[in-house]
Amino acid sequence: MKLFAYEKKHSERLRDTLSECTVLLKKDGHFPLSGPCEIAAYGSGIRHTIKGGTGSGEVNSRYSVNVEEGLIEAGFTISTASWLDRYDKELEKAKEQFIRDVKAEAKAAGQNTIVYSMGKAMLEPDYDLPIEGSGDTCVYVLARISGEGNDRREVAGEIKLSQTEIRDILELNEQYEKFMLVLNVGGVVDLSPVMGVKNILLLSQLGAQTGTALADILLGKGNPSGRLSTTWAKVEDYPAMPDFEDINETKYLEGIYVGYRYFDTFQKRALFPFGYGLSYTEFTQEVDKVEVSGEEVSVSVNVANQGKYPGMDVVQLYLSVPTERLDHPYQELCAFAKSKILNPGESQSVSLTFKLSQMASYDEERALYFLERGDYLLRFGNHSGETKAIALIKMSQEQVILTAKNVFGKPGFMELTATGRAEEELNDQIPTLTIEENAFKSETVEYEPNKEILPEVAQLSVDELLYMNIGAFDPNKSGIGSIIGNAGVSVCGAAGETTSMVRDFPHLVMADGPAGLRLAKEFYRDEKGLHSIGQSAIPESMLDFMPKILLFLLSLTSSKKPKKGSKLEYQYCTAIPIGTAVAQSFNEELATIYGDVVGSEMERFGVHLWLAPALNIHRSIRCGRNFEYFSEDPFISGKMAASMTLGVQKHPGCGVTIKHYAANNKELNRYGNDSLVSERAMREIYTKGFGICVREAQPKAVMTSYNLVNGTHTAEHRGMIEDLLRAEYGFQGIVMTDWVIALATNKKGIHRNTLASYEAAAGSDVFMPGGKGDFKEMKRGLEEGIVTKEQLQINATRVLKMARELTEARK
Structure with a gap:
């Protein structure tokens, strides 16, 4: 080969x-x-x-x-x-x-x-x-x-x-x-x-x-x-989730106590703790120095290879927060770093830094992020199950970091709380560091939405506006291909596109596959469009279950060999490690390399938006899609997503679509399951990684999830989209739905699917993959006042600006 x-x-x-x-x-x-x-x-x-x-x-x-x-x-x-x-x-x-x-x-x-x-x-x-x-x-x-x-x-x-x-x-x-x-x-x-x-x-x-x-x-x-x-861990040792198999509602009873936060706080013994891993060789780690400058904490650790083989080691820092006002996990990951390859006998000084404000907790009662007054313990160890205090950081008074507003509503139940933390006997030799009162800057979020409307968008007809707000579709076709995420027409096997039916406006091509691009491997083109060879655009796992009539219909756009006079073309894509494996590297630079590989192939094949990376939380080991997601920890999830984003977006005209925003933590009736979660847990666990990625890498797009959060579909949740994502996190790109297909609706569910008119009204820009029914529904919503023409123009402006940015960068 x-x-x-x-x-x-x-x-x-x-x-x-x-x-x-x-x-x-x-x-x-x-x-x-x-x-x-x-x-x-x-x-x-x-x-x-x-x-x-x-x-x-x-x-x-x-x-x-x-x-x-x-x-x-x-x-x-x-x-x-x-x-x-x-x-x-x-x-x-x-x-x-x-x-x-x-x-x-x-x-x-x-x-x-x-x-x-x-x-x-x-x-x-x-x-x-x-x-x-x-x-x-x-x-x-x-x-x-x-x-x-x-x-x-x-x-x-x-x-x-x-x-x-x-x-x-x-x-x-x-x-x-x-x-x-x-x-x-x-x-x-x-x-x-x-x-x-x-x-x-x-x-x-x-x-x-x-x-x-x-x-x-x-x-x-x-x-x-x-x-x-x-x-x-053993199956029975994870937090109880009695309604995981409820198709309509899922109560996040464990609140912020997810993964190691639960095991460490409630002293549950895992088979292999978070952060655990061995090597063929043996390492020692010794803390050289701990310093504070303003709110920034810096730690230097000497890592030495004392074994027989070359290898790399990981340094992990955790922080224990005082519990004066709120209950907190025993410890939370606050920094990590990986050594270079060290030969036997070789050592390296590894530096780690983090800002205390990144560890702020959310107080629902006051609607703000803050740091508790009291003593913070900085911990260091080989994994979460084996850490020791290396510094005591004193905070003489509470620090308000960000004044926000509650957007998620109430879940309707009392979530799990810790009953108190046992006193810990500290080594007299560990340093005590004091944070100055003026070390922090307190901010207040301005919740004024951006209402920019480009002149050329203001001139669009109603139908043109609707097309701009919906993914590309052919009014004369059924759109069967979209069932399997194959609605693209410009790139064979692409998952979808923004519309190309409005004037001379450019459009965006989107490709699925969080472990690399998913496109048709072989295809040809003729006057009727693009045609995959065989079933190369269809996921192999689906072929055994496809009815013969559907395979026949799909065959109409594919062929066993190119049409006479047509050229066979290739789109062989590189399969990179799954998201969980990328996170297991504990190496941000490596995630950037993988993003670089994907971005290179996006350039080659004409893809503008990669529908990845996915950074939902490993809330339960039962979630069928955990392999796509990085971790049970939002910090490492956000860091890896940001690094991968930087790797992709260094390529002209290439952007990522971070997903699924948010609390998409099981696949059962994913179109209509309501995630009932507290405001604090949503902010500290389920959306935190998205915020890290946005602030550090500014991805070009965000995809909402199928599920509801406290009664509202995420794609229809203006608080999540306009207030949290755009106003608080500073997101500047476009927001799209996941691929909403009526055929996938669970008939036994009590919640309807996401609707295009409500999605547009919430400030989400593109309803994907798009179809005639979505067009009619959005038009009806405009007529009935569910969505305003101004909001459609605002959404269309964002789509047009992003399409111009990415297509012009590719020239």
Whole structure:
């Protein structure tokens, strides 16, 4: 297989970074191996390696290296080919039954099969195959897939291990001197039954080179240096969420106590805490200096490699806040940094800085962000479960940071609170630092919306204004392609566009795929438009569930080969690591590199807006879309999203669309589920990362989520869009909806879908993907006074300005 020059460049660039996204959870010193050898390879992930999640997360890369291929290419001899062959037969039988079951379930539920099947994961089947490998080295690759449209289940073969997996993993761990359990997963699995295993590697899902990356790690060409961005624990040890499977309402009873904030505050023991990770080598970390200048805290840490292998280490700082007025988590991540590659015996002074104002809490009663009076403890450690105080920071009086206004309403229940923090015995040697009273600047938000209307927009007819406020659609077509995020006409396989039906105004092309661009790999063009070759524009996970009539209709815009006289064109895109794996690198520079790769391909293929990165919070390990999202922590989520944004937007005419804004934390009835959340939790947990990304990187677009928040759809929530996003965070780009499709509505839900007229009235600029029904509904809303002509003009102005900015930059 001969790659194009850009593919080869991107492949090589990524390969050297992938081990940074992996996390070594356990080790006994038998890895890395001295060289390729005979190896026994077991588990679903050997041949059926998962490069990323399904749905919008699928990237149509030219190739994907599975673990078997990666091992063979690296020089290993696999001694378990017969086991793998027999496993494939078991898997095929299970898949056939799974497809029949899903179709039957969809019919019984009265739901569209395609929508019902999205993100459905087949459970790992139980089987009885003899363990017959040879050699002294063995890997078992456990794989799990999840995706858009459905959530994960706390059952054997999905979040829990199957009985077959437990049996085989434990037997192999005893049988082989050198055994490694490898986790090719996008989310947490409950490892409690196999915690006795000697070596465990969280490989994650690293894109097209996942199999290659594992071979490199086994041979020591890559040293795992990632840290967990989500707490790994027993299923029953996470906060109780009794209504997670309620299709209409979800009460965020845990409030701000999400992830490690819950485990640390309520002294729950995790299997592997947030921030945890080992290395092939051994590091020491010693704090050299802690200083305060104004409100900025600076810490210098000496990191030394005292082991046998080159490697990178991560430094983490946490802050414990006084609890005079509000209750607070035991500690919160406030800064992190990664060392360079350190050779054995080498050391580096790593510097970390943060502003205390970034740790401000939100007081709902007074509608402001503030810092408590009292003693703050600065903590340092290898992970959240093992930190120690390194400085005491004294604040003599309360500091008001930002006076705002409440916008989210009341959830209607009392959320979880901490009952008090135990007194801590401090080392007398730690320094005490005092914050001066004039160190902070107090601000008040001005909530005056920008009402700019360009003269050329003011001259548009009503119909032209409506087109500007709705994604591009052909009034003469059904828009079937939009069901699968394939509504683009300028770039084959693109997810959608802004309208090109208004005068000579430019339009924007949008591509999906948070782990790289999702476009048609091969296509041709003729006088009728663009035509994908085969089904290359359709996510593979959907093909098994598509009715024959729909496949036929879609085939009308595709072909098995180019039309005579037409040229075959290619759009091979690079699949980068999933969002969770990127966050596990704890390396902002690496996130920028991945953004740079995507931005380069956006330029090449004519895409203006990438519908990513996604930075919703890992509220529950059950969320089927967690693989797209970075972390349970909003700080690292915002930082990674900002870094990736900078990498993309360094390319002329390229922008990101950060999503899903906000509280999109489960897939069940995502179009009509109401997230009931307190104002404080929304601001401190679920929207904080968006604010960090906006302030540090100014993304070109924001996509709202499907769900409601306290009774109002996010796309129709003027408080979220105009007040919080634009006025408080300073967002200057355009806001669009997620792809609202009537077909995806859950008929048993009590809440309607987002409506175009209400969305436009809230200051959201583009209703996506757009269709004739949306046009009629918005026109009716204008006539009935739901949305004003002035608001449509304001929205259209923002769309036109962004289209001009990005298209002119590309010239």
